Amino acid sequence: xxxxxxxxxxxxxxxxxxxxxxxxxxxxxxxxxxxxxxxxxxxxxxxxxxxxxxxxxxxxxxxxxxxxxxxxxxxxxxxxxxxxxxxxxxxxxxxxxxxxxxxxxxxxxxxxxxxxxxxxxxxxxxxxxxxxxxxxxxxxxxxxxxxxxxxxxxxxxxxxxxxxxxxxxxxxxxxxxxxxxxxxxxxxxxxxxxxxxxxxxxxxxxxxxxxxxxxxxxxxxxxxxxxxxxxxxxxxxxxxxxxxxxxxxxxxxxxxxxxxxxxxxxxxxxxxxxxxxxxxxxxxxxxxxxxxxxxxxxxxxxxxxxxxxxxxxxxxxxxxxxxxxxxxxxxxxxxxxxxxxxxxxxxxxxxxxxxxxxxxxxxxxxxxxxxxxxxxxxxxxxxxxxxxxxxxxxxxxxxxxxxxxxxxxxxxxxxxxxxxxxxxxxxxxxxxxxxxxxxxxxxxxxxxxxxxxxxxxxxxxxxxxxxxxxxxxxxxxxxxxxxxxxxxxxxxxxxxxxxxxxxxxxxxxxxxxxxxxxxxxxxxxxxxxxxxxxxxxxxxxxxxxxxxxxxxxxxxxxxxxxxxxxxxxxxxxxxxxxxxxxxxxxxxxxxxxxxxxxxxxxxxxxxxxxxxxxxxxxxxxxxxxxxxxxxxxxxxxxxxxxxxxxxxxxxxxxxxxxxxxxxxxxxxxxxxxxxxxxxxxxxxxxxxxxxxxxxxxxxxxxxxxxxxxxxxxxxxxxxxxxxxxxxxxxxxxxxxxxxxxxxxxxxxxxxxxxxxxxxxxxxxxxx
Numbered sequence: 138x139x140x141x142x143x144x145x146x147x148x149x150x151x152x153x154x155x156x157x158x159x160x161x162x163x164x165x166x167x168x169x170x171x172x173x174x175x176x177x178x179x180x181x182x183x184x185x186x187x188x189x190x191x192x193x194x195x196x197x198x199x200x201x202x203x204x205x206x207x208x209x210x211x212x213x214x215x216x217x218x219x220x221x222x223x224x225x226x227x228x229x230x231x232x233x234x235x236x237x238x239x240x241x242x243x244x245x246x247x248x249x250x251x252x253x254x255x256x257x258x259x260x261x262x263x264x265x266x267x268x269x270x271x272x273x274x275x276x277x278x279x280x281x282x283x284x285x286x287x288x289x290x291x292x293x294x295x296x297x298x299x300x301x302x303x304x305x306x307x308x309x310x311x312x313x314x315x316x317x318x319x320x321x322x323x324x325x326x327x328x329x330x331x332x333x334x335x336x337x338x339x340x341x342x343x344x345x346x347x348x349x350x351x352x353x354x355x356x357x358x359x360x361x362x363x364x365x366x367x368x369x370x371x372x373x374x375x376x377x378x379x380x381x382x383x384x385x386x387x388x389x390x391x392x393x394x395x396x397x398x399x400x401x402x403x404x405x406x407x408x409x410x411x412x413x414x415x416x417x418x419x420x421x422x423x424x425x426x427x428x429x430x431x432x433x434x435x436x437x438x439x440x441x442x443x444x445x446x447x448x449x450x451x452x453x454x455x456x457x458x459x460x461x462x463x464x465x466x467x468x469x470x471x472x473x474x475x476x477x478x479x480x481x482x483x484x485x486x487x488x489x490x491x492x493x494x495x496x497x498x499x500x501x502x503x504x505x506x507x508x509x510x511x512x513x514x515x516x517x518x519x520x521x522x523x524x525x526x527x528x529x530x531x532x533x534x535x536x537x538x539x540x541x542x543x544x545x546x547x548x549x550x551x552x553x554x555x556x557x558x559x560x561x562x563x564x565x566x567x568x569x570x571x572x573x574x575x576x577x578x579x580x581x582x583x584x585x586x587x588x589x590x591x592x593x594x595x596x597x598x599x600x601x602x603x604x605x606x607x608x609x610x611x612x613x614x615x616x617x618x619x620x621x622x623x624x625x626x627x628x629x630x631x632x633x634x635x636x637x638x639x640x641x642x643x644x645x646x647x648x649x650x651x652x653x654x655x656x657x658x659x660x661x662x663x664x665x666x667x668x669x670x671x672x673x674x675x676x677x678x679x680x681x682x683x684x685x686x687x688x689x690x691x692x693x694x695x696x697x698x699x700x701x702x703x704x705x706x707x708x709x710x711x712x713x714x715x716x717x718x719x720x721x722x723x724x725x726x727x728x729x730x731x732x733x734x735x736x737x738x739x740x741x742x743x744x745x746x747x748x749x750x751x752x753x754x755x756x757x758x759x760x761x762x763x764x765x766x767x768x769x770x771x772x773x774x775x776x777x778x779x780x781x782x783x784x785x786x787x788x789x790x791x792x793x794x795x796x797x798x799x800x801x802x803x804x805x806x807x808x809x810x811x812x813x814x815x816x817x818x819x820x821x822x823x824x825x826x827x828x829x830x831x832x833x834x835x836x837x838x839x840x841x842x843x844x845x846x847x848x849x850x851x852x853x854x855x856x857x858x859x860x861x862x863x864x865x866x867x868x869x870x871x872x873x874x875x876x877x878x879x880x881x882x883x884x885x886x887x888x889x890x891x892x893x894x895x896x897x898x899x900x901x902x903x904x
Contacts, residue, residue: 162208163200165793166845166853169216171271172196173230174255178746180205182222186230190218248635248643248694249701252744253289253753254789254798256281259703261635262612263645263690264350265290267343273751276787276800277837279381279857279899283364284326284333287345289787289800291705291740291755294780296807296833296870298423298891299330304778305347306688306709307736307761308359311657311673316363318448318462320493321356321543323517323673327407327442327468328383331420334466334491338377338388338901339403339446341367348690348707349633349647352598352614353549353563358651358686358711366448366462371399379901382416383407384442397452404445419895426889439471456501465492482526491517510548517541519672534578539672541655542570561600561614568593569655573672590675592654593621600631610635620654623678627652627685643694645705653684658715658729676713682731685712692740699746709736716765732765734776754786768825775808775826794843799836806830809872812886819874819884830872835891836863841899850904857899865894 160179164172169191173184182205196215203211209220209228221229247266249259254273258266265287272281275289284300287293295303302310302325315322317335324334346354346361354361367390375390386405393399409417421440444466452458472485495513502508521537549563572589600614614631629650636644657671676683692705711734739758744751761776787800808826812819841857868891874884 159202159204159207161200161202162198163793164196164198166195166197169194169196169212171255172198172212174251174271176205176208178251178255183227184230185227190230248645249696249703249744251746251751252742253286253787254751257286261610261645262351262633263346263348263647263692263705265345265347267345269337269340269343273791274789274796274798274839274841276789276798276839277859277861278839279841279859279897280337280379282333282337283335283340283343284362287343287362289755289785290345290347291703291742292347292738292757292759294757294759294778294783294804296778296780296804297330297889298870299326300333301326302330304780305360306707306738307734307759307776307778308686308709308711309657309778311655311671312357312359312653312684312686314354314357314361316361317446317464317493318364318366318460319495319497319511319513320462320464321513321515322464322466322491322493323515323541323543324466324468324489324491327444327466328420328440329424329468331424332383332442334444335364336386336388336403336405336444336446338379338386339366339401340364341369348688348705349612349631349649350651351561351612352600352616352629352631353547353561353565355565355594355596355616355618355629355651356567356653356655358653358684358688366446367401368450368460369399370396370450370452371401372396375903377901377903379899381899382414382897383409383420399450401448401450402446404443406443407441409440416895416897419893423890423892437473440469442466442468458499459497461494461496463492463494466490480528482529484522484524484526486520486522486524488520489518491515505553507551508548509551510546512546513544515541515543517543517673532579536574536576536578537672538576539573540571541673542568544568557604559602559604561598561602563598565596565598566594567596569675571655571673571675573674588674590677591622592675594654595619595621608636618652620678620683623676623683625678625683627683638693641695641697644692645694646691648689649687651686651688653686656684656715680729680731681715682713684714686710701742701744703740703742705740707736707738707740709738710734711736714763716763716768730765730768732763732768734761734763736761736776736778749792750788750790752786752788755784757783759783770824772824774824777807777826779808779826781805795840796842797838797840799838801834801836803832803834805832806869807871810874812874812884819886828872830869833868833870833891835861835866835868837861838863853903855899855901855903859897859899861895861897862892863894866891867893 162175162179177183194216196212198211212218213220219231247258248261251257252259252265254275256268256271256273260266267286269281272286275286278285288295288303292306293303304310305313326332326334342365344363350361371390372392372395374392377388379386384405384407386403388403391400446464448460448462450460468489470485470487474483493513493515495511497509497511500508517540519539523535524531525533545565545567547563547565549561552560554560570591574587596616596618598614598616600612602612604610612633616629618627629652631649632647634646638644654676655673657673686709688707688709690705690707695702713731714734715729715731737760741756742753744753759780761779762773763776764773783804785800785802787798789796789798806829809828809830810821810825811823811828812821837860839857839859841855843855846852846854869888870891871889873887
């Protein structure tokens, strides 16, 4: 019997008192899972149940003050479920025909439930779990967007306001590993990063790890975002249709064989070629800022995006389960313009795709030993062409290509020796084939820059988890990787410690070493559109050595009553980071340079619940410094990710099917390199990143309402509206320079601003 147990941090000083006290609760056609979540937060109890016993169940309860015993008895009458309260903390949920259990095996320990809102939990190991179907409303979002939700967590910043281009604890965006059903995702996001490339209505669970990751995770230095589509076997047909200000989508969950085989499929597509909404216009204005699309007086811009997913789950018996999953993400841009004075026509054509496939097998050998095996393939492609025609004949074609073929297999054994001691052992094989090319074709074809590399990686790892109710809990892991083509071995120890100091105070500490062999680099080769100025490339072991990170953190969690405080101080060192020396900063060196980065940071999170309101405040301090040989006179300077202070706060309210949330963000400006005008153009005499952009701040609002069309019908609906940047703050978010392909090029200052006031609406149907 598989039970999923949810453990929550105590919200009241005396547990028994909260259970005996009567609280007002009211539910109108709410899912049983959400009802249990609300009861957990109100009465300080923790539910344990089988998914199949509560999945898809709805319940209504008339508003009234009730004790825990009274509300459980009422739910029992309505659902025919039994409840057993163990140790005044845990409530075991079973069918009436089953024997009531008298003991609980601890599977997952949650130290803070409803971290920002319902559906976000913080675990003992410091990781976060997000369940989109249970997510409460967040400011500026009408739908439970995977990547946008993560950006509201402490230590996560998106200075460019993109969905996927966020920094985690001072690390660059390419140091975040994004996984969908075991498939590595490299796509930056729809509409050049403004919209998450992953349909938020498909994901069923997300694990976000920003420190102390399990030894099974490698490849990236800063964070892991692991996303799962529906893993359960659906026995009922479910259909969803939705639309918002940028796209329409559909979701299907289809049972094929009862309790054995089910299918989930989804599709999402933009409709801008038919109708341009205010939402799209605001996003496009930001994306195409400082490109010829926004600067030109004439031109035709044809843009579209689409993604679709498919997952098949098969469970032939209690011991075995299989799945097959695929995902496809596609972006296309076709921009045509004309220069009438010279009879020239220009065409920018950009196609970005990321498709992937995976298959998995989970087997339970006995009560103590289980195994997970998996295989995946990911195919990423970026193709950009800038074509020039004269008198309808092509005279030149600039091409930019970037391809990634990423595949791998893995298997992991899980041995539960006892309720307090668990062992994990695993093997992973990965092959990455990465290439890029810049080709300029006029009378002849010139290869401006090209590279193709392959690296095979063999990794072995082990992990020991020890859980004690009276002493320290720890997770100790070691990962060893052999990189065949460069003949290199790297060891990555990991340690996570958790200790309950008192009923109210908990200690958390982590330390880890990680390595990375793929990253994004800036290219100075001319790109007329200037939208995708980075390409993925593999390290070579010489000029581009393996990236390395040491990350240590120490923090405390304090909770009493409905008040919680989570603090964490950390120090991170990054080695072998590559940076491009801009020709106008150092005319004698326009090559890539390798250096180091140090990050010192502090994250603080405060939360309070009262009278149906949920409030929180998050503060992050970040000091990131870089040092590269032959740059800035070999002196350290502020990193691009250095945002010294960042504050976000929000208040949300929920009653019946109505939810509303108002949130405000404030942060100090990013550093930039100061340029001074002279007779010869721009001069750079003050060093790298010595300037600081103005302060950034923004106010966001969102609201949703869920409803039933009738009591007799299963058809349900949901409407939502959101406003980003309500007071239309004109935030300057980047100051950069381009035009340094040769010493004769003039240098141009590029200033980019934040998104303006942006409305969005959403409508969904469920049946």
